[in-house]
Each structure stands twice: as structure tokens, then as C-alpha cells.
Amino acid sequence: MQFLQASDLIPLSPSARAQLVLETIDSVKVPRKVRSELHLAYKISTVLTPALPDFIQHQIQIDAAQGTVLERIAQSNAIAAECDQFSNQFINSVPGLVRSKAEREAAPSNLYEMAGADLFTVSNSISRKLSTAMGSLWERIADISPYSISPERDFHLKITGVDSIIMSHGSGLPTFVQIKTQRNTLTGSQSNRSKTELKLHDNRLFAAAFCTGGSWTFSGSGIRRVCGADFWELLGLDYETLESHVKQMILKIQTAYMDTGRVTEGVRK
DNA sequence: CCCAGGCTGTGGCGATACAC
């Protein structure tokens, strides 16, 4: 079986890294009990894991050399930049989000549209779209930290069920993490899927970006769960700062939308 | 023994990415 070393990967571009990994995975034998949909994830993680500690150490050195992004102000700016980019993009996408009243009446796609309840129609589609989109925002914010790797951004590879790989404070073993928004994001049927995806990896973690959503709906048997500050702390990121930026961002999106007047269209008169 | 609350599984809706 062939393994990769950090020094093989570091000089390469993300896509060249992907190519190298994919050339190497043929030598990996997958245990029979691993389901076929997860073979690729298993192989990638097997080949990659030995290289990860040095890879992350290298990221930490680079970060330190240019004055770490984890320093209070730098960190806040980095989080704000991600939130700003997100909200700008989202606000731009909103006008195309809600179908015209004529279309809604002709073919209502849910009960709110059927009833002509415009406020509910619009709020529903915006908040659903927003919560879906924010799911990937947490991954990008996590990637600010030098302790984390984004398989997609850093390796142009998707590891099923793994949003981020982190090596907390540069010590310990790389941990494969699935990030959700809230503790109750996952529901029963999907819970098993997350479990099998994460159990491929010896070091794994199920994380919720916020401790909201009531109680966990992920059983976590054999898989550690963390939420909110406990999660972001692993990355050296300050939860209070994050929460503050996220709240501002959501309110900004709401204001931008209300200013267009669309929310009350059809209700006002 | 009862009840509240946690955990788990089922079912539902909407958006999107990707394969065919």
C-alpha cells in the first residue's frame, strides 16, 4: 500500500494534488464491510491521512510567518470578509428567487402560494434558501484557521461526509469533521448515513456551528459531538466574534430584502 | 407509578448539483 507525504503535496496546486491522490488510491484495499458508495472516501482518506499532520504543520508555519490570522483583529476581519462576501452574493440572488405572482397562481408549489399568502411565500423561500446556503459558509469560515484543511478547496477532492479536517492547535491527530448548522439539523434517516460516513475514519467529530436547535438529533454512538464555542475553539476561532458577525450578516440580509419592498408586496394594499 | 424530557426514526418540503 502506498502513502503520500506532505512534501509531495505541498508544492502542488489543489488540482495537481487531486490528480496525485487519485493516482495513488488504486493500491488501497477496502475492507469488505465498507459500502461501495464510500469506497472512494475510504481510499482517499487512507492515502491522505499519513500526510496530514505535516501538511497542517506547514500551514501553521506559513500562517505564523505572516502574522497569524488567529490574532484577534485579523481573525475578526477574516470572518467579516467571509460574511460580507456571503451576504452580497445572497442579496444579489434574491430577486431571482421568488417566482412572479402570476406564476405562483398558475402553478402553486406549496400551500402558501396556493393561498396567495405572499408574506409566507416569500419568507419561506428566502429562509430556506438562506439556511441551505449558510451550511457552506461555516465550512469556509472554518477554513480560515491554519489548523483546518478543506478537502474541496485544498485538494479539489470531495470526501463523502467530511466537510473539514482539523488538527486542533496543531497537535494531536487529524480529525475528520462533519459540520452542520444546528444540533438538530440532522434527522433520523440521515443520522445513520452520517454515522457510517464518519466511522470510516478513526478520528472523527460531528460538529454543529451553533448550539441552537434544541437537543441533538444525532445519536453519536462512538462519535464525539461538539457545538458552538466548543467547536470553534478547536480551530482557534472565537465564538463570540463569529456569532456577532453572523447576527449582523443575517440582519443585513433581512434589511436588504425589506428595503426592496417585496416582502410586503400584495399585503400592504 | 407517573410524567417530563431526551433520543430515535419516519415523513415532508425546497433548492441544487450531477449523471444520463
Added chain:
DNA sequence: GTGTATCGCCACAGCCTGGG
């Protein structure tokens, strides 16, 4: 273009458990 899988969140019901 159509179908499928995967992502998001919500509601509910049944079961278990621990405390009064």
C-alpha cells in the same frame, strides 16, 4: 431536459429513562 442524490430545516410519534 429529466431523474436522482444530497444538501438544508421542521413536525411528530414512540420508546426509554430518571426523578418525584
